[in-house]
Every structure is written in C-alpha cells, then in structure tokens.
Amino acid sequence: xxxxxxxxxxxxxxxxxxxxxxxxxxxxxxxxxxxxxxxxxxxxxxxxxxxxxxxxxxxxxxxxxxxxxxxxxxxxxxxxxxxxxxxxxxxxxxxxxxxxxxxxxxxxxxxxxxxxxxxxxxxxxxxxxxxxxxxxxxxxxxxxxxxxxxxxxxxxxxxxxxxxxxxxxxxxxxxxxxxxxxxxxxxxxxxxxxxxxxxxxxxxxxxxxxxxxxxxxxxxxxxxxxxxxxxxxxxxxxxxxxxxxxxxxxxxxxxxxxxxxxxxxxxxxxxxxxxxxxxxxxxxxxxxxxxxxxxxxxxxxxxxxxxxxxxxxxxxxxxxxxxxxxxxxxxxxxxxxxxxxxxxxxxxxxxxxxxxxxxxxxxxxxxxxxxxxxxxxxxxxxxxxxxxxxxxxxxxx
Numbered sequence: 530x531x532x533x534x535x536x537x538x539x540x541x542x543x544x545x546x547x548x549x550x551x552x553x554x555x556x557x558x559x560x561x562x563x564x565x566x567x568x569x570x571x572x573x574x575x576x577x578x579x580x581x582x583x584x585x586x587x588x589x590x591x592x593x594x595x596x597x598x599x600x601x602x603x604x605x606x607x608x609x610x611x612x613x614x615x616x617x618x619x620x621x622x623x624x625x626x627x628x629x630x631x632x633x634x635x636x637x638x639x640x641x642x643x644x645x646x647x648x649x650x651x652x653x654x655x656x657x658x659x660x661x662x663x664x665x666x667x668x669x670x671x672x673x674x675x676x677x678x679x680x681x682x683x684x685x686x687x688x689x690x691x692x693x694x695x696x697x698x699x700x701x702x703x704x705x706x707x708x709x710x711x712x713x714x715x716x717x718x719x720x721x722x723x724x725x726x727x728x729x730x731x732x733x734x735x736x737x738x739x740x741x742x743x744x745x746x747x748x749x750x751x752x753x754x755x756x757x758x759x760x761x762x763x764x765x766x767x768x769x770x771x772x773x774x775x776x777x778x779x780x781x782x783x784x785x786x787x788x789x790x791x792x793x794x795x796x797x798x799x800x801x802x803x804x805x806x807x808x809x810x811x812x813x814x815x816x817x818x819x820x821x822x823x824x825x826x827x828x829x830x831x832x833x834x835x836x837x838x839x840x841x842x843x844x845x846x847x848x849x850x851x852x853x854x855x856x857x858x859x860x861x862x863x864x865x866x867x868x869x870x871x872x873x874x875x876x877x878x879x880x881x882x883x884x885x886x887x888x889x890x891x892x893x894x895x896x897x898x899x900x901x902x903x904x905x906x907x908x909x910x911x912x913x914x915x916x917x918x919x920x921x922x923x924x925x926x
Contacts (some may be wrong), residue, residue: 533544536559536638538803539566540558540560540563540564540565540566541563541565542564542565543564543565543566543588543590544590544680544738544741544742545588545680545682545741546565546744547741547742548742548745548746548870549567549570549751550761551587552571552759553567553568553569553577553759554570554571554619555570555571555699557569557570557761559762560652561591561691562591562592562593562655562676563591564591565866566588566591566761567588567759567761567762567764568761568762568763569761569762569763569764570759570760570761570762571866572759573761573763573764573767574764574774574866575758576758576759576760576761576763576764577627577760577764577767577768577866578866579686579756579757579758579760580685580686580727580729580760580764580768580805581686581687581729581768581866581867581913582592582686582687582729582756583686583687583688583755583756583758584684584685584686584687584688584689584692584731584752584755584757584758585684585685585686585755585757585758585759585760586682586685586745586748586749586757586758586759586760587682587683587684587685587759587760587761587765588681588682588759588871589681589682589683589727589733590676590680590681590682590738590741591676592651592652592653592676592681593638593650593651593652593653593654593655593656593674593676594649594650594651594654594674594675594676594681594735595649595650595651595652595657595660595672595673595674595675596647596649596671596672596673596675596677597647597649597650597660597670597671597672597673598646598647598648598670598671598673599646599669599670599671600646600669600670600704601666601667601668601669601670602646602647602648603615603646603648604651604667605663605667605670606640606648607809607810607812608663608812608813609627609659609660609663609812609813610625610626610627610640610810610811610812610813611626611627611628611796611803611804611805611806611812611813611814611818612624612625612626612627612747612805613806613808613809614642614648614857615642615809617640617642618642618707619642619643619645620642620643620709620710620900621641621642621707621708621709622639622640622641622642622707622708622709622722622724623637623639623640623642623707624637624638624804625637625638625640625728625804626638626801626804627659627798627813627816628784628795628796628813628817628818629784629785629814630813630814630816631784631814631817631853632795632796632799632814632817632818633784633787633793633794633795633814634781634783634784634793634794634795634796634799635656635659635776635783635784635804636652636653636777637652637653637655637777638650638651638652638653638655639651639652639724639852640868641709643709644827645716646790649675650723653759653777654777656837657672659785660672663786663813665896676880677738678737678738679735679736679737679738679897680735680736680737680738680740680741680744681733681734681735682733682734682744682745682748683725683726683727683731683732683733683734683815684731684732684733684734684748685725685726685727685730685731685732685768686727686729686730686731686756687729687730687915687917687924688752688755688757689730689732690702690730690732690923690924690925691755692748692751693721693732693751694758694925695751695752695755696747696751698710698712698719699712699894701732701923702722702922702925703730703921703922703925704721704723704921704923705921706721706723706724706918706919706921707722707723707724708723709722710722710723711720713746714736714740714743714747715740715743716891717736717737717740717802718736719734719736719744720734720735720736721733721735722735722736726765726769726770726772726774727765727768727772727923728768728769728771728772728773728774728911728913728914728918729759729768729772729850729913729915729917729918730917730920730923730924734748736802737755746757750894757762758909758916766779766861767865769914770813770861770862770863770865770872770874770912771865771867771868771911771912772911772912772913772914773874773912775801775874776824776861779831779860779861779874780794780795780799780830780860780861780874780876781793781794781799785878790877793921794828794830794876795817795818795821795826796818797818797821797825797826797829798826798827798828798829798830798876799830800811800829800830800831802822805818805822807819807822824886826878826879827878827879828876828877828878829876829877829879829882830860830874830875830876831875831876831877831882831905831907832872832873832874832908832909832910832911832912833855833872833875833886833888833905833906833907833908834870834871834872834905834906834907834908834912835862835871835872835873835888835890835903835904835905835906836871836903836904836905836906837890837901837903838864838871838873839871839890839892839901839903840862840863840864840871840873840892841859841862841871841873841888841890841903842859842861842862842863842872842892843858843859843862844858844859844862844873844888844889844890844891845857845858845859845889846858846859846875846877846886846887846888846889846905846925847886847887847888847889847902848881848884848885848886848887849885849887850887850902850904851887852887852889852902856877856878856881856886857875857876857877857878857881857886858876859873859874859888860873860874860875860876861873862874865912865913867912867913868912869914870912871903872912873888873905874906875905876883882907885904886904886905886906886907887902887903887904887905888902888903888905889901889902890902890903
C-alpha cells in the first residue's frame, strides 16, 4: 500500500459548501477547477424546471476570476481577445473569446469593465500562464487571480428579479442585460451583473468570500416563496443547450489542451464570427482568422431540430437517408421540455449546409439496442429565448 498522502488533492470546499451540503441529498459531487462542485442536488429534471418556471442558484465560485488593472489593462486585453475591448462601457459585461496564433479557440468568458484601468476576466479554466504571456511588453499592468477570494452565484429564472427585489436591491428591475450594478450588503459591496448561462432572465452575484453564507441565507430567505432551489452541472447543461450556448468538452476543445491536429475549433467554426473584429489593430490569431474568413470555415456549428424524440447526442450526420456520406457529428443533444422538440448542436461540414441532413441515432430500450435514421432541420434562432431574457425593466413574476 502506498504511503503517499493524497489528502492535498481533495477538491476544495466551495464558499457556499456549508449550505450546499445540507441540500445535496444524494452527495452527487464532481470537481471544477479544484473545487467541490455539484452534479445535481435532488433531481436533474426538477432542478431544470425550477429554473424555467421559478428560479435557481448555481455555484460559480470555481469560475476563474482575474482582476486586471493598470493603464495598460485595456490595451493588453484588446490585444488578447478577438472582440474590441475599447467599445465596452464602464460597468458593462461583454462575452469574449481568445485564440492562439493559429486562430484556434483557447477559451471563452466574460470581461467586466469596472473602470478605464480595472477589468475582470471570468472564464471556465485557469488562464494565468496565457495572461502572463499576453501581458509581455505591457508595463503598467497587474494581474491578480481573485478566484479564491470571491464568492459568486448565478440566480436564474423568471422569479430571479423578484427575489433580488425582496432582498432590498433597489431598482434592480431597471438593470439592463450585461449591466453591472453595486449594492451595499452588510457594509460590504455586492456586485450584481445581469448575466448568466441559461438563456433566461437571470443575474450573477459576486461578493467577498467571508460573506458567502450570509449572502446565501439572504437570497434563500427572499426566495422562499418564489420557488428557489439550487441546481447543478447536469441541469445547467440542459439549460445552456436550449439557449444554444457552447460548452468546453462538448462544442469545443481548449486549444492549449488539444493533442490532435485541428481537434480544436475556431470562432468561425463555432458560429462566433460576430465576436471577431478585424477593424481593430492586431490581436492573437488575427492573420489565421482573416484567412479563414476569406475561404470559409471547414465546419460550422449548427442548431438542429431532429424528428422523433430520441436524443441524438454523439450521433453521426449524413447527407442522405441511406447514411452513405458522413458530413458531421452531434456535439450535444436532448429532448427539450421547454421547446417540446428533439434538439441538438452539431458540427457540420459547411459545404453540406444547403442540402439534406440525416442523423443516425443509436439508443437502448430495456437493455436492447436499436437504431433509427431521423431527418434534421436547421434552426437559426435559440431553441429557448423568452422575451423576459432581454426585457427592461425586468418583469416581476
């Protein structure tokens, strides 16, 4: 038996762990960036319906949070990401991606602009090494990893605004999508952004880690009669797919972690060309992305409505019903309760997008294996995008 002590490799508890342990009745945990992280709490479908019909909280303490400050902060970020950072207004959030020199996606995330010399980069995976490289040549810049210092939760769903109003966050209903607002909470600053990963009305709350439990208690007290419930990673995956949002490990591999040639993706392949601004000066991957824009991406991430009710996750796609010509593959698929449809995101060779698309689906029924071929229809809008997602003032359900 090995004498090695593995205790140091145990996932760290979230800042909300004390409360989450009480609610995770199945002890269904995984890990994210070294933190203990819930797969689900009670039941995946129940958590999904809470977010779609009332509201739910999602632990984003493990999300990487980099504070980037100094006179060169904006210049450095504008050099690193594909979007024009100079257009972000103060107290606004913006969705961004950044690439290597070959134009392959390293990661996506959000940039919060708190001032001309103060930005926050939030992303799913550690990015310290890449940020340090990107800062080379910029002298007035400081990069601080505040992940362990900040407690953060997403509050999502139609009653989320009502919960925050019940907490006493004055005029929160007037917060616009992607806006950032500040409130006093127990003599500390609570930052609330109207952002999220569900495609619904929602907010993200950010505060000093020492106030994590008081914040949790205040949110749940305010949401007691408004259907509040925590939700985990599996429900999140359902919610983001209905919204048409990409997720690493499903729609894309992070370029710095990809082993095989072109098993990573570009923004154009992920249908994120709108995030690439060639009008601004040089940025990482500019030349490669400019060439790709001229010739067109080999693959294009596409939303599909698939006939029948058998989820097509992992299925191959073909140009004909006989399945003799393979043209792509499904990255994520599910039966959508909200859209009442069999939905999927898929990587399809761009040249085949104008023709027929068929999915070969394998599924199990009472331990027996079956297959079917189903017609696919391309969709250009999110599968779920209610008006309340964008409405200002936010509806008080």
